[in-house]
Amino acid sequence: MKLTVDFSTLHRAVAPLGKVVTNFTITSRSTEIESIGSHLIKGLILGKDIQLDEIDGSDGILNYDGHQVMLYIPDQGEDIEAVLIDGKQGRRIHVAECSTLELMRNTGRFKRYDVINRVDGLFPVFGSMHSYQEEIKGEAALGVCKNCLKILNYKGYATQSYAVKEMVFNHFSFEQFFEVYSSYFKSLPTNSNKVSSSYTADWPAISSKLRSDLNYTCEQCGVCLVNDSKLLHTHHINGNKADNGSDNLRVLCADCHKKQPHHGHIYVSNTDVLKINQLRREQHKFDVFDFNNLRECADTALDGLLQKCQSMGLPGAELGIGINNNSNMVAIDLCWPRRKVAVLINMDNAKVLRSHGWNVFTAFDALNNFETFQAKVR
Incomplete structure (x- = not known):
């Protein structure tokens, strides 16, 4: 054919x-035609292929095989009519490994969640009321979990005033959120409405x-x-x-x-950000390290941690540093070199850094164990 x-x-x-490269060929293998994106769509809509225990939240951001996902409870119970009118009245969408998910696991209620990966802000919900015999279904613009925002310090949520926190919550965009944390994924999620x-x-x-x-x-x-x-x-x-x-x-x-x-929406891999910051450093674009400079140049996935460090008065970190390991350069996303403290997005090189005497954190670990992290940095 x-x-x-x-x-x-x-x-x-x-x-x-x-x-534009045009001199390439495509080799097709019939057994590999169904892509991971297709698998996600089927699994997330039907709720059959992807199991809850396959969702990884070790880096804070929920993902499945390197692709962004969210967890939520579609059953809105007797509140269904109010939720269809105002989704923020309903049960929240989880984007991170937060205290609510931990509680649900510990109390045996985690299986109530469904996995989904659409980013348009609308989520399939259902419920029933005593006055109705049949189940009510629809789509609602559910709000994001505030504990998720807090644990990631998204847009400084954990360190801001109540008014600012409400603004972050009310204007939250799932699409923009995953763009900020795109370095944790193999690609950016797509919005079919765009x-x-x-x-x-x-x-x-x-x-x-x-x-x-x-x-x-x-x-x-x-x-x-x-x-x-x-x-x-x-x-x-x-x-x-x-x-x-x-x-x-x-x-x-x-x-x-x-x-x-x-x-x-422009996808820039963590590898490319590391390369750019390495070159910036070599070309003396980092002669001054203050937090404003850091936030302008660091991977966006580190911004929550940087805002927390700034608010707590920690000394400025550095970008573009790498260590030589058997003639191979190991790049570091963010570090305090005098204290030998490193923050990595991709933890593949954590073992190597630790063998050289470095204390290594993920941004998520640093935020959630901030007292320990702070003591290492000061």
Whole structure:
């Protein structure tokens, strides 16, 4: 059977890089046609394939095989009518390994949860009332669990005033949340309601020339990526990809690009952030380490911890540091080198660092054992 594939979407996706690779072939294996995304959709909607004990919350953020997931109780009981009108009156959505989930496990009520991965903010719910004979079903805009926000210090939730906490809760976006913590996942979740605009046909050439003219240097942080040009993008300031006027274009490294307003959907791997920060350090872009500078350049998944450290008056950390281990450089996301304290997003290298005398934490462990962490850092 002949298969025709339209790669226009792929071309648009890689257009910011200024290069489109077309000389490749696709090998199909019939037994591998069903992707992990397909498996998630079936498992999460039907609630059969994915078991609760397969959900990993060891890094704080809930995930299944490297993909973002959430836990919630679809049965809203007799409150169903009120919940369908105002979802924030219902049972909450869990995005992290919080105290509520721990309590539900310990009291034998954890099996009430369903797994889901949609990020549009609507969740299938049901319930019944004494005045109705039949079950009521629908979709509700359920609110996020406040204990999850607290345990992650999302947007400084744990250290803010009551008014600010309520604002964070009321304006919470599941899509934006997973964009902030995208380094913990293999890819960003997709929102089927989004419609993306197209780049113009001459965009690759425009982007390539502009980056070359600026010697592959980020206009925001100043890092030069001449030998790592794939990490340098061209940004449309007003978000209109058809507007290629010079006053609407800005050359940015992938990290700075992702942190532009409304650009969190750009996926930047933890490996790429580590590389950019390594180069920033080598090029003396980190001569001053204050928390504002750190938060601008650190992986967004570390922001909750950085805000906590700042509020508690801890000394500033450093970015872009690595240690040499048998001629291999082991990169560190965030560290206090004089104290030999490191925070890692990917814990694969934790054992190596510990063998060199480092105290290693995940951001989640540092937040949840902050007194111990603080004592190590001071």
